[in-house]
Amino acid sequence: MNAEPTSSTAEEREQVSSKTRRSAKAVVVGAGISGLATAALLAREGYIVTVLEKQPTVGGRAGSWESEGFRFDTGPSWFLMPEVFDHFFRLFGTSTAERLDLVKLDPGYRILFEGYRDPVDIVANRDENIKLFEEIESGAGRKLDRYLVSAADTYDIAIRRFLYSTFTSFRPLLTADVLKQSPKLLQLLLQSLHSYVARRFKDPRLRQILGYPAVFLGSSPFVTPSMYHLMSRLDLADGVYYPIGGFTTLIDAIEGLCMSEGVTVRTGMTVTAIHTQPGESTPSSKKRHRASVTGVDYFDEQGEHQSLQADVVVSAADLHHTETTLVDDSLQTYPHRYWRRRIPGPGGLLIYLGVRGSLPQLEHHTLLFSQDWRENFRKIFGRNSSVPEPASLYICRPSASDSTVAPAGHENIFVLVPIPADPSLGRGGTDGAGDEAIERLADTVIDQIANWAGIDDLADRIVIRRTVGPQDFVEDFNSWKGTMLGPAHTLKQSAFFRGSNASKKVSGLYYAGGSTLPGIGLPMCLISAELVLKHLRGDTSTGPTAEPAPTRTQG
Incomplete structure (x- = not known):
């Protein structure tokens, strides 16, 4: 950088x-x-x-x-975005390599799709991911290549001109590269990520893979600006890393x-x-x-x-x-009136599980995507919100890469379920001691993982269990509406609008x-x-x- x-x-x-x-x-x-x-x-x-x-x-x-x-x-x-960490450490005369023991994950992550038997693995190689897209949908490999070129270009200009800007003056933004790309950038801001992806790919699995980065931004692909297609450069081209010993x-x-x-x-x-x-x-x-x-x-x-x-x-x-x-x-x-017009990112059900035995069905990162994608997000962000069922969710199994996070012969599992930012959904606890609604939802999620991943005895092998709900985010972090992330990255809550x-x-x-x-x-x-x-x-x-x-x- x-x-x-x-x-x-x-x-x-x-x-x-x-x-x-x-x-x-x-x-x-x-x-x-x-x-x-x-x-x-x-x-x-x-x-x-x-x-x-x-x-x-x-x-x-x-x-x-x-x-x-x-x-x-x-x-x-x-x-x-390892270059952001590299830059920060270099400000102090040191480096990421000196401070962290990073490993590149391969595959970067696995996806299990409702209605499809076989998982899809996103690997640590851009060309291999292009081949994967082509295998799933004819012509999609070439389209992904162009998509990633656009993602890389957009990411580069975001780093140079937007992410590190305080926006206290717009004069520094009036540069040749920004003015040259302004028509493209405006178009990317005014259409949703879902629309941008759907114009290029037909297979619902590919659309979900490319739309899911909106969740990293606390938002939905149906309202997140397509400017954020730049996120796909990170996982599909640059790769996913993990610091040994955990974050x-x-x-x-x-x-x-x-x-x-x-x-x-x-x-x-x-x-x-x-x-x-x-x-x-x-x-x-x-x-x-x-x-x-x-x-x-x-x-x-x-x-x-x-x-x-x-x-x-x-x-x-x-x-x-x-x-x-x-x-x-x-x-x-x-003030309060400002927040009445803001959209929070999702709340979260977090589940920490210590599991006896191995779980080869799961990678270090595994995503479960429900078939009715739009309805899943409508329930989280809609006016009359509710917990999606089945939910799209994320599983982290760091013990796949790191022997320090679990005792020998056991696995460490962290599950994140995006749910509405609603503190009334309750708080979690250890060993089933959380609020009834949170613990009941955790039971449902554990059964879902067992069924989708083919781990029939998952519930019986759990030796440690802890849950966290939206009310915990309020109490522990003074979180607005119990959101686990912050204001969603919609158009009106991104860049100088944030x-x-x-x-x-x-x-x-x-x-x-x-x-x-x-x-x-x-x-x-x-x-x-x-x-x-x-x-x-x-x-x-x-x-x-x-x-x-x-x-x-x-x-």
Whole structure:
């Protein structure tokens, strides 16, 4: 990934330098991946940084749970866009290779289709996937080749011009490459991913393979802009990776960067308010804010009320919670009325299973797709939502690639079922102790996996079981409507239409994470941290931040 030079002026750089010299204090709310990444970047910039995390451990949604020799990643499980991680680590003079033990999965994932006997495996080779499409539908191989060329072109311009943009100025976007491709980009924005795919492929299985990436974006292929067909470059051409030891190793690596930069991370701290004072003009613009940030209030581990002063506050918590709970009503950039017009991503039923014996029927990643695709998404996102039956769902079996996540002779299974973002569906628990509706749905899903994958005795072999429901996301992460991901990536909730990384009313208040720019997913959360840094620098460039020159090896 080639970083472009920043567009900050000499005066702005001097202002940043001056601020750095006086060792300004920054508080980051939340120690998920975006909070830790932001903290590390700010500390490297010269800020004195404290991270306050509600939970007893760091990681947020990308957490870890251990029981009886099993270790489960509790959230993200797909490692895509490796160049984003490479760039982030290089900002600190290190690399992904030094910090993580990545393996490329082959096959990348397996799909089981309702109504079809044979599974379809997507492998780690672009040409082989083209052959696979051709075997399923005559002429589809050639069409997939063109589709992936378009996906790669769109992905490249997204990286260069959009994903790393704060959208505080549109002038940097008026470049020759953007203007040349603007007719195509406009068309991609105005039609759905499903329509774009359906015009090119007839077989319903191929349509589902190419439409499913919308779920990674917390949305439906029927409303997600076809701009996001770029996602297919990632799994069908670039491949899917996995960090040995699980995604907790990624969190450990970024927490390690925080420690090396002098960040203080405090867990068990519940932030209750963001404090402000009457504002004045910001250093990088003549715009007058109504207020400027002065610090936060929080409860410590003993439940005692505490305050912490800060020149900068970055909330990596849920944006809805931050704005409607932590900020005074008159200073909210995104008040309650804003959220009434927003569409949440799906809620989720999560099931963590320790299983006795082997499960060769499942790959590291396995997807189950229901036949009535449109109805499945209508039930999740429709006005009168309900739990789909049968549900399309996702299974992660990390023990297929990693011997450290389960005891010998056992398998580690994580199941994710997209369901409506509705906290009233309930909360989960261990060993069947969750709410009745959640546990009953988990039983149905386990039976579905057993039937579709041909594992007749699956339920009898389960030795560890834990469920998580939408209400858990509310209680653990202050999640808006219990969504497991954040606002869905519809047209009106993508790019510059999505929540900004900076408050419009409070100077010094910034936001990071999946509910703000650029969006959902681990790579996007890393980029959101970098966007906070760009705001602080007054940097309106559209590409990644310039990386430090590599250290010369002494010979």
